[in-house]
Amino acid sequence: MKLTILGCYSATPRINTHPTAQILDIRNHIFLIDCGEGTQVQLRKNKVKFNRIKHVFISHLHGDHYFGLVGLISTFRLLTRESDLHIYGPKGLKEVISLQMKLSGSWTNYKLIFHELSSKKSELIFEDDKVEVHTIPLDHRIYTNGFLFKEKEGERRLNIGAVEDAKIDMAYYRKLKQGFDVENEAGEIIKNEAVTLEAKQTKSYAFCSDTAYNEAIIPLLKNVDLLYHESTFLEHLAHLAKKTKHSTAREAASIAQQAQVKSLMLGHFSTRYDNTSDFKTEAEAIFDHVQLAEEGKEFEI
Amino acid sequence: MKLTILGCYSATPRINTHPTAQILDIRNHIFLIDCGEGTQVQLRKNKVKFNRIKHVFISHLHGDHYFGLVGLISTFRLLTRESDLHIYGPKGLKEVISLQMKLSGSWTNYKLIFHELSSKKSELIFEDDKVEVHTIPLDHRIYTNGFLFKEKEGERRLNIGAVEDAKIDMAYYRKLKQGFDVENEAGEIIKNEAVTLEAKQTKSYAFCSDTAYNEAIIPLLKNVDLLYHESTFLEHLAHLAKKTKHSTAREAASIAQQAQVKSLMLGHFSTRYDNTSDFKTEAEAIFDHVQLAEEGKEFEI
Numbered sequence: 001m002k003l004t005i006l007g008c009y010s011a012t013p014r015i016n017t018h019p020t021a022q023i024l025d026i027r028n029h030i031f032l033i034d035c036g037e038g039t040q041v042q043l044r045k046n047k048v049k050f051n052r053i054k055h056v057f058i059s060h061l062h063g064d065h066y067f068g069l070v071g072l073i074s075t076f077r078l079l080t081r082e083s084d085l086h087i088y089g090p091k092g093l094k095e096v097i098s099l100q101m102k103l104s105g106s107w108t109n110y111k112l113i114f115h116e117l118s119s120k121k122s123e124l125i126f127e128d129d130k131v132e133v134h135t136i137p138l139d140h141r142i143y144t145n146g147f148l149f150k151e152k153e154g155e156r157r158l159n160i161g162a163v164e165d166a167k168i169d170m171a172y173y174r175k176l177k178q179g180f181d182v183e184n185e186a187g188e189i190i191k192n193e194a195v196t197l198e199a200k201q202t203k204s205y206a207f208c209s210d211t212a213y214n215e216a217i218i219p220l221l222k223n224v225d226l227l228y229h230e231s232t233f234l235e236h237l238a239h240l241a242k243k244t245k246h247s248t249a250r251e252a253a254s255i256a257q258q259a260q261v262k263s264l265m266l267g268h269f270s271t272r273y274d275n276t277s278d279f280k281t282e283a284e285a286i287f288d289h290v291q292l293a294e295e296g297k298e299f300e301i
Numbered sequence: 302m303k304l305t306i307l308g309c310y311s312a313t314p315r316i317n318t319h320p321t322a323q324i325l326d327i328r329n330h331i332f333l334i335d336c337g338e339g340t341q342v343q344l345r346k347n348k349v350k351f352n353r354i355k356h357v358f359i360s361h362l363h364g365d366h367y368f369g370l371v372g373l374i375s376t377f378r379l380l381t382r383e384s385d386l387h388i389y390g391p392k393g394l395k396e397v398i399s400l401q402m403k404l405s406g407s408w409t410n411y412k413l414i415f416h417e418l419s420s421k422k423s424e425l426i427f428e429d430d431k432v433e434v435h436t437i438p439l440d441h442r443i444y445t446n447g448f449l450f451k452e453k454e455g456e457r458r459l460n461i462g463a464v465e466d467a468k469i470d471m472a473y474y475r476k477l478k479q480g481f482d483v484e485n486e487a488g489e490i491i492k493n494e495a496v497t498l499e500a501k502q503t504k505s506y507a508f509c510s511d512t513a514y515n516e517a518i519i520p521l522l523k524n525v526d527l528l529y530h531e532s533t534f535l536e537h538l539a540h541l542a543k544k545t546k547h548s549t550a551r552e553a554a555s556i557a558q559q560a561q562v563k564s565l566m567l568g569h570f571s572t573r574y575d576n577t578s579d580f581k582t583e584a585e586a587i588f589d590h591v592q593l594a595e596e597g598k599e600f601e602i
Contacts, residue, residue, distance in 0.1 A: 012376045013342050037372045038339050041314050061404040063375045067368075071338045074364045075313045092404040099400060103362040103393040105443045142406045 001026050001151065001203045001301035003226070006042035008267035008293035010210075010232050010246075011064055013038050017271055018295055019064035020209060022228070023048055024149060026131050032056045033147060033207050039068035040075050046296060051081055055126065057133070058089030059209035060144035066093070070100050077108050084111040088125055088133075090143050091116040117145055122220055136220050138211035140245045146209060148220060151202035162195040203301050206261070210268065212242065213251040221259035226301045228293065229255055230268035231279055237270075249279040253286035267293030302327050302452065302504045302602035304527070307343035309568035309594035311533050311547075312365055314339050318572055319596060320365035321510060323529070324349055325450060327432050333357045334448060334508050340369035341376050347597060352382055356427065358434070359390030360510035361445035367394070371401050378409050385412040389426055389434075391444050392417040418446055423521055437521050439512035441546045447510060449521060452503035463496040504602050507562070511569065513543065514552040522560035527602045529594065530556055531569035532580055538571075550580040554587035568594030 002025040007018030019036025023046070030052045032039075043050065058066045066089065076085065085108075087093065094114040101107065115125060117135060126133035129152065136146030155177040163176070168190060172182040181192050204224040208217065211230060221227055232246035241248050247255075249266055256264035264287055266279050273279075276292050283290040291299070303326040308319030320337025324347070331353045333340075344351065359367045367390065377386065386409075388394065395415040402408065416426060418436060427434035430453065437447030456478040464477070469491060473483040482493050505525040509518065512531060522528055533547035542549050548556075550567055557565035565588055567580050574580075577593050584591040592600070 011379055013339070013372070015342055015345055037369070038314070038342065041316055041339065044316055061401075062407075063372055063401070063405060067372045067375075068338070071314070071364055071368045074368075078313055090404075096397070096400050096404060099397050100362075100364070103391075103397060103443075104364060106363075142404075 001149070001205055001225075003205065003228075003299045003301060004046055004048070005267070005293045005295055005297055005299075006039055006046060007036050008269065008295055010230075010268045010270050012271065013064075014271060016295075018042055019067075020059075020268060021068065022207065023053075024205060024207075026149060026151060029128070029130060030054070031133075031149065034059055034065045034209060035067075035069040035072060036064045037067040037071075040072045042295075043072075050076060050079055051083065054083060054086060056085065056087045056089075057147050057207075058087065058093060059138070059146060059207070060140060060142055061090050061092055061096075062142065062210065065209060069093075070097055073097065073101075073108065073112065074104075074106065076110065077106070081108075081110045084113055086113045086115060086126075088115045089117060090145070091118045118143070122148075134220070136206060136208060136217050138208060138217065139214040140210045140212065144210055146207050146211070146217070148204065148206045148224070150204045153202055154199040156192070156196040156199050159195050159197050166190045166195050168195065205301055208255075210245070211247060212245040213247050213255070215255070215258070218255060218259045221255070221261055223260055223262070225262045226265060226299070227256050227259065227261040227263070228265045228267055231266040231283070232268050232270050234273070234278055234282055249282040250286060253283035253290065256283075256290075257287040263289040263291065265291050265293050265299070269293075302450075302506055302526075304506065304529075304600045304602060305347055305349070306568070306594045306596055306598055306600075307340055307347060308337050309570065309596060311531075311569045311571050313572065314365075315572060317596075319343055320368075321360075321569060322369065323508065324354075325506060325508075327450060327452060330429070330431060331355070332434075332450065335360055335366045335510060336368075336370040336373060337365045338368040338372075341373045343596075344373075351377060351380055352384065355384060355387060357386065357388045357390075358448050358508075359388065359394060360439070360447060360508070361441060361443055362391050362393055362397075363443065363511065366510060370394075371398055374398065374402075374409065374413065375405075375407065377411065378407070382409075382411045385414055387414045387416060387427075389416045389448075390418060391446070392419045419444070423449075435521070437507060437509060437518050439509060439518065440515040441511045441513065445511055447508050447512070447518070449505065449507045449525070451505045454503055455500040457493070457497040457500050460496050460498050467491045467496050469496065506602055509556075511546070512548060513546040514548050514556070516556070516559070519556060519560045522556070522562055524561055524563070526563045527566060527600070528557050528560065528562040528564070529566045529568060532567040532584070533569050533571050535574070535579055535583055550583040551587060554584035554591065557584075557591075558588040564590040564592065566592050566594050566600070570594075
């Protein structure tokens with residue numbers, strides 16, 4: 001898994017800070033997460049191939065998380081996209097995109113498929129052979145979901161030396177990877193564990209865009225490899241965080257610590273802060289493995 | 302009058318080219334004309350004071366002319382704007398902005414006043430003591446207006462030496478500027494023309510965003526000081542211009558020449574052209590005073 005931060009500031013786009021947008025690459029499957037104004041330019045800057053984006057996840061309908069989506073949809077059309085585009089987001093998103101397309105007399109020459117969300121419980125919203133995506137219900141001023149991306153258990157890996165020593169025909173390799181015992185050329189049963197290794201460890205990424213401090217999400221975040229948790233404010237503005245249903249760096253760290261995640265990334269910084277290093281300092285008082293989102297930066301998970 | 306080009310390319314925002322947006326400053330009165338995605342960042346780059354914008358004119362509801370508006374409206378709220386914002390644009394604009402605000406649970410702490418346009422004839426849509434704005438009905442794929450900005454005739458200017466020689470009391474200066482004859486201190490009637498000068502010449506600017514070649518607009522453009530006319534294509538793609546209801550540089554120049562405007566500015570270049578100098582060459586074959594729109598550049602009218 002590789003995460004690219006396209007924007008990690010709150011509220012309003014400025015010359016060098018951009019609203020929330022991220023690209024998650026899981027085994028060459030590209031997911032766009034949130035899409036603030038200007039995201040399509042950030043995609044260009046970061047050399048993301050537009051036609052590789054097949055799935056977009058929108059956490060909520062505050063402008064800094066989705067105002068760039070309609071422009072991106074239009075640009076896909078201009079680029080003569082043909083493949084389907086799946087959009088996951090709160091109820092209402094389809095209406096607003098459809099209205100804008102109607103008013104502009106536009107259409108898409110590809111299929112635009114909306115998966116509108118309204119459940120307040122975590123649900124499985126996407127699944128293929130490699131990945132599953134679950135919602136993480138967040139506590140914000142309007143209906144908001146985070147998203148949990150989990151790699152699926154891969155196949156067992158052949159211990160190729162052992163396989164050859166056991167004289168197993170190549171025709172059985174597929175079955176070995178699937179975990180079965182097989183016969184060798186001499187007709188003996190070879191135990192799977194004797195000639196295969198554990199599947200590569202699966203990784204997980206949790207994206208919590210905008211939320212008040214909310215312990216209810218902790219069970220969903222247990223042991224994730226990377227948790228992105230918003231920290232719009234530092235503790236000195238905790239009253240503002242409470243009022244606007246955002247979190248402080250300390251609160252984000254507390255969630256990370258309780259969920260025993262492997263690593264925490266902070267983002268959605270208020271543009272009032274010129275320097276984000278204080279966020280790291282504040283969070284590290286609670287939790288050891290803290291990093292800061294940074295625009296244009298790639299993170300291996 | 303001073304015109305600042307924030308964006309002058311068609312279709313889709315890229316790293317160094319932006320969709321249509323312009324700032325027109327008429328005697329310190331600031332008008333925003335069109336508002337493609339990313340316009341608020343372009344405003345920052347060009348150091349335009351956000352709260353000085355009181356009137357926004359939107360030519361039509363293709364995304365590259367208005368997708369930045371909703372974000373700008375949100376940013377005005379975050380900047381705790383208090384003064385009214387007037388928005389002039391096609392019917393439908395209020396619905397789409399209102400829907401987006403409703404979905405985000407947002408409001409404005411200033412008054413947002415929509416002036417929706419639907420007439421197919423030129424009409425006076427704005428007037429104050431300094432300026433009037435008329436629509437220019439254009440011929441595009443959807444309902445589209447250009448805008449004609451005309452300075453109003455100013456007051457006559459005092460010839461201060463002559464006024465003093467004629468011994469006119471300062472109390473009469475106001476009346477002199479308004480064109481009246483007045484009495485001097487000795488009770489003699491002083492003819493207005495003897496002590497005043499012509500009002501400063503008024504200027505006019507016509508903005509024609511997206512349009513097919515359309516001779517019907519020529520009477521409205523007669524003698525304007527500056528005509529901005531789109532030229533999405535060069536003549537080699539005239540068939541594409543016709544199909545998409547855009548203009549070539551040559552067609553724009555032909556309109557300028559027939560309307561006897563003082564100067565023509567070309568813009569709305571297709572992003573397929575890396576270099577815009579060919580637009581100037583093509584237009585200059587027809588009309589002498591051609592300039593090219595250029596992002597971040599100011600033009601005195």
